[in-house]
């Protein structure tokens with residue numbers, strides 16, 4: 001077994017690997033860039049080495065620097081995590097040449113599987129089901145058109161070097177093919193420096209289901225069942241689970257056997273994932289093989305009770321797999337939700353800034369009790385433009401899917417992040433969605449369920465009423481504390497009016513020590529909680545149903561977050577509310593007539609010109625930030641007076657982009 005391992009990564013995955021090193025009594029070596037000087041992985045590792053500027057190409061992507069640190073530190077092996085150099089053929093080659101050990105597959109497996117077209121041909125030759133489509137690189141638009149016709153619309157134009165959901169476009173008909181061809185080529189060129197593309201059939205409403213495999217150097221290959229990763233935005237996973245509600249024993253076995261076959265054929269060792277898409281008839285097709293530890297590996301760990309990082313380390317150190325296929329038992333259900341610094345209300349635009357408040361849900365000791373949060377950040381950290389904006393991976397585990405979902409809902413409702421935009425409410429909204437709960441999901445789920453995009457504002461009577469009850473509870477408890485404290489004669493009103501957007505409720509309240517009774521029309525509702533004024537979270541029982549919310553006092557009311565929404569609830573005494581009807585309405589001030597850049601980034605394209613009339617929602621610019629292209633849309637309608645930026649400009653956050661007349 002190794003004595004010392006270098007971890008060529010950062011963030012949550014570096015921490016994850018360090019944890020297993022500690023468990024195995026292996027000394028861990030971290031590397032860090034300028035931006036990560038004070039980060040968690042540096043603190044947690046036994047040793048750490050500075051490797052350069054924040055820009056990844058000069059630090060985490062510099063194979064020379066990493067190999068150099070490895071030699072200097074005396075580490076015998078390198079774990080690459082995911083992303084960065086994990087699937088870099090030259091890196092692994094270099095490690096092999098230096099006589100160091102790469103904790104992953106042989107470089108040759110990486111080379112073959114790293115290219116989408118090559119791996120597809122390889123898979124087909126190995127007898128694996130592949131998606132119908134072209135088997136060669138398409139060089140010009142005319143060929144693209146011809147092949148698309150042969151394959152039959154809809155088709156997907158894909159970059160062979162693609163990854164991270166980039167470089168792929170759907171063409172529904174002849175008319176789309178030119179656009180799809182060009183965008184795919186452009187994105188591939190700028191993201192991967194490689195513009196080879198191919199075309200395959202676009203499978204409609206498929207599920208993304210992948211098989212985890214483990215292979216040792218003695219020819220033993222096993223699979224650890226499936227993960228369903230159909231909940232995706234921008235073709236990237238945000239919620240994953242294991243097992244899949246779509247997979248029966250027969251399908252699991254079929255998919256498992258093909259994944260094992262492919263691994264054997266390509267001479268694979270270590271942990272790896274064979275990704276498939278599965279259509280509505282349960283026909284499945286090879287998508288790609290990820291020759292590394294997958295982001296969503298925790299859900300497999302939770303249902304198999306195995307430590308995948310440990311298995312990878314043992315395999316790399318030359319041990320034989322201790323488990324056989326028949327030993328693998330799947331227990332319970334696990335779900336992972338990726339917490340990202342991004343704004344789901346603005347097309348998932350990455351958000352940067354300081355984590356002013358970071359309170360993840362309380363994790364019980366050990367994974368068995370059902371909540372696991374793999375994180376790389378701590379309160380006060382900066383989410384920078386340099387790296388992937390993932391904050392953590394929140395996992396829950398239950399005896400069945402329903403229990404895992406209930407725990408996830410509660411955990412999300414208890415997850416407090418302030419200072420940057422994040423997707424907690426969005427994830428929460430998905431988790432409680434009826435279709436999700438019933439398991440009726442596919443890779444278009446988000447587009448189908450949120451056709452107009454996601455909004456965290458309350459849009460239905462049921463939630464508005466629920467939040468009103470909670471707000472009234474908070475209000476009454478604060479008022480009664482004031483009364484006790486000052487022992488004065490202020491009494492809170494017993495008749496209250498709440499206002500949530502356009503929903504208005506008139507409620508009567510009866511405060512008791514331990515609970516609060518609220519009357520609304522003909523119903524009587526009982527609320528119970530241990531909440532104290534100042535607490536950021538409330539666990540509350542409403543007619544014996546339990547809920548958790550994040551709460552914050554605002555002027556005239558409360559901001560309540562949970563169950564997928566975040567909205568302001570205003571509370572008035574009945575008398576004040578009646579009087580307010582007679583107040584003169586304030587003229588709503590027109591929003592400022594400017595559009596600012598929401599994050600630091602590079603202007604890739606300008607889609608408008610001065611003097612042009614714009615409608616709200618029109619596309620204005622494409623800005624590249626955090627390795628993603630973000631479309632900036634107008635939240636104002638009007639005529640453009642002046643444009644302050646041009647293609648190629650680097651903008652700071654809040655820098656003015658345009659001014660309207």
Ligand code: ADP
Nearest residue numbers: 082083084163164165236237294295296388627
């Ligand atoms: P997975 O199937 O494991 O989610 P993806 O193909 O979506 O894999 O991406 C692999 C992981 O690598 C992602 O989680 C992403 O955060 C990370 N990643 C993608 N691009 C980069 C990059 N340029 N640098 C570092 N990490 C990256």
Ligand code: ADP
Nearest residue numbers: 156162163164165166201202203208235287443
């Ligand atoms: P990446 O390397 O970026 O992870 P993949 O080939 O794994 O690329 O595809 C990512 C996602 O894109 C899939 O999970 C699926 O949602 C979608 N996708 C890819 N190819 C197809 C296809 N032919 N038909 C339908 N969806 C597809």
Ligand code: MG
Nearest residue numbers: 164275287288
């Ligand atoms: Mg993939």
